[in-house]
Amino acid sequence: xxNQAAGELGALRLQVDIAPSGQGTLSGLTFAVKDMFxxxxxxxxxxxxxxxxxxxxxxxxxxxxxxxxxxxxRLTGIAIADELAFSPxxxxxxxxxxxxPKAPDHVPGGSSSGSASATAGRLVDFALGGDTAGSVRIPxxxxxxxxxxxxxxxxxxxxxxxxxxxxxxxxxxxxxAAMLGRVGRVFFNDPAPxxxxxxxxxxxxxxxxxxxxxxxxxxxxxxxxxxxxxxxxFGETQKSFADWLAAxxxxxxxxxxxxxxxWIRQAHPQFGAKTAARFAAVEQAAGADxxxxxAFRDACGRKVADLLGDDGVLLLPTVPTVAPxxxxxxxxxxxxxxxxxxxxxxxxxxxxxxxxxxLATVEGCPMGLSLLGPQDGDAMLLGAAAxxx
Numbered sequence: 001x002x003n004q005a006a007g008e009l010g011a012l013r014l015q016v017d018i019a020p021s022g023q024g025t026l027s028g029l030t031f032a033v034k035d036m037f038x039x040x041x042x043x044x045x046x047x048x049x050x051x052x053x054x055x056x057x058x059x060x061x062x063x064x065x066x067x068x069x070x071x072x073x074r075l076t077g078i079a080i081a082d083e084l085a086f087s088p089x090x091x092x093x094x095x096x097x098x099x100x101p102k103a104p105d106h107v108p109g110g111s112s113s114g115s116a117s118a119t120a121g122r123l124v125d126f127a128l129g130g131d132t133a134g135s136v137r138i139p140x141x142x143x144x145x146x147x148x149x150x151x152x153x154x155x156x157x158x159x160x161x162x163x164x165x166x167x168x169x170x171x172x173x174x175x176x177a178a179m180l181g182r183v184g185r186v187f188f189n190d191p192a193p194x195x196x197x198x199x200x201x202x203x204x205x206x207x208x209x210x211x212x213x214x215x216x217x218x219x220x221x222x223x224x225x226x227x228x229x230x231x232x233x234f235g236e237t238q239k240s241f242a243d244w245l246a247a248x249x250x251x252x253x254x255x256x257x258x259x260x261x262x263w264i265r266q267a268h269p270q271f272g273a274k275t276a277a278r279f280a281a282v283e284q285a286a287g288a289d290x291x292x293x294x295a296f297r298d299a300c301g302r303k304v305a306d307l308l309g310d311d312g313v314l315l316l317p318t319v320p321t322v323a324p325x326x327x328x329x330x331x332x333x334x335x336x337x338x339x340x341x342x343x344x345x346x347x348x349x350x351x352x353x354x355x356x357x358x359l360a361t362v363e364g365c366p367m368g369l370s371l372l373g374p375q376d377g378d379a380m381l382l383g384a385a386a387x388x389x
Contacts (some may be wrong), residue, residue, distance in 0.1 A: 011079055011098040011117035013045055016181045018075040025185050027072030029125040032118045032272060034111075036130050037062045038159035039078065047081035047111070047162050049094050050269035059163070062159025064170045064187075065128060076124060079114030084260055085130060085163045087111055088138050088340055089328055094130035097326055102144040103365040106323035109139030112173070116143045118289035119173040124370045126174045126183050130165045133252070134319070134344030135160065136171035137370065142323035143368035144358040145173045146180040146389060150378050152351035155187050158309045164255035166350040177382075177389020180355075184382045192383035193194040195371075197312035198222050204316035204343060210362030214317050217360040218369055222315070224388050234314070238307070239300055241342040248345040250285075250293035301350050305374060306334045307354075314372040318356040319343060322365035349373050355381040357388060 003004055006074050020027065034044045038058035043342050047054040061069070080095045090113030093095045095170060098117035100108040108117045112129025116139035119127045123351045129136045131149040140147025148171050155170040162310065174180040200218065231242050256279075264279060271279065308314070319340050328336065347354040352375050355370040373381045 006077070006123055009099045009101070009117050009121040010096050010121060011121060011123060011245060012077040013080050013095060013113040013114070014042070014078040016042065016075060016078060018069065020069050020072045021066070022070040022072060024071035025182050026068055029073045031068055032074045032077035032115055032124045032127040033075065034115045034127070034129045035078050035081045036085055036161040037065050037128060038370045039065060039075065042078065044161060045078070046083065047083045047092055047095070047272070048269055050267055051084065051263075054267050054304050058159065060159065063156040063216070064160065067186050068128070068183070069346070071095045074129050077118055079112070079118055079127060081114060082111035083271055085111040085132065085135060085161065086256070086275055086278055088134055089333070090139060091326065091328065095173065100143055100323060103142065103323055106142065106325050106365060107328065109142040109323060111135040112139055112171075116140060116145060116173055119143075120173060122146055126172055126179055128170060128172050130160060130163070131169050131171040132167045133341055133348060136173065137318050137344055137354060137368070138340065140173055140356045140358070141318040141368035142366060145175060146177055146358060147171060147173050147368070147384060148180060148382070149347055149354045150165055150186065150187070151353045151376050154376070154378060158159055162259040164252045165259060166255060167252065176384040180389070181382045181386050184378065188379050188382070190376075190379050192379040193228055193311065195225060195313050195380055195384050198225065198227055198229045198303050199307065199312060199314050200229055201234045201314055201316045202231050203233045203235050204241070207342060208317040208320040209322065210360070210367065213362050214360050214367065214369065218315055221357070221359060221369060221388055226383060239296075241346070243296070244300070244349055245345050247293040247296040248341065248349055251290050251297065253282040253285035254290055255257055256282050259287065274330060280297055295317070297349055304350055304352075308374040310374055310377070312374065313384070316343060316370050316372065317366035318370040322362050322367055351375065353378045355385050358383060359388070
């Protein structure tokens, strides 16, 4: 990795050179990790100078990153993240906005902004990120990358800073499906059964800009998969996306404040204005009764599991819009964030895997399509990605 290339992208908080600890499927490759992953001897920064200053070096490397080292990859960068991973846009007032190589005037997406930028900008072969509400899938869509959010709990979260533990996952980025699959083989040893049914969510496409372009890309995708396709209105049988988001917005604040509130109260960090406002809202909402929202999550999750079986997937736009231009205004950010989360909250609420595929261009910017599979259907999704990437 050249210093000039790294500097031009602004994707890394820290360049490192940690040799592989073994040989395997990732031998000869380089990778970066989001600044939420512990790396032995390095202080995890969490996108916050105050977090960085109040913590010491990690005693051991997060198992997910260690697995990549053990499989032969070399760790070359600690990638910038949004403050405490709490934004979908990738603009960090302390460390700057990593460049979006596919749309330079636009944000890269967050919170795994540096991981996406470093991968799209060819600083590394792949990168690890974290996905709670879309923090891998959003920047993958906006930077024209393949991105994977696995089944909740399939990859260890030890040594990864929490945000909302029942939604948090370790995910990764790649420029092509072959690389996405190589990384996947480090984590999943199960066979990859074929997808037999695609459920095309018409109401999800209706929420998206450039829906005609996305539908054309989706048609090409299902033709390549060569499977049965059924168009459905998800909201008619499974509750609307607004209902899913409402429950998500009740459940997440309690978890976020439980994970980070004690440190915030003790350290009084100097957040950027937008981050400070979001954490203030989380603190206020953290005491809400979550029983109804949790019941919704459990009941609707069972219905979707029945709908998918073990061989079906949902097809939907990864996010409903292209990446916004840099410098998102305070007045625009909340509504845009809610619009994005209407689609990205689905797999976190379910705990099911989702792969995003860079198959469309709208207004000159990348947009991804997602396949959302059943629980533990990770290998199936990676197999589908290999057919189109």
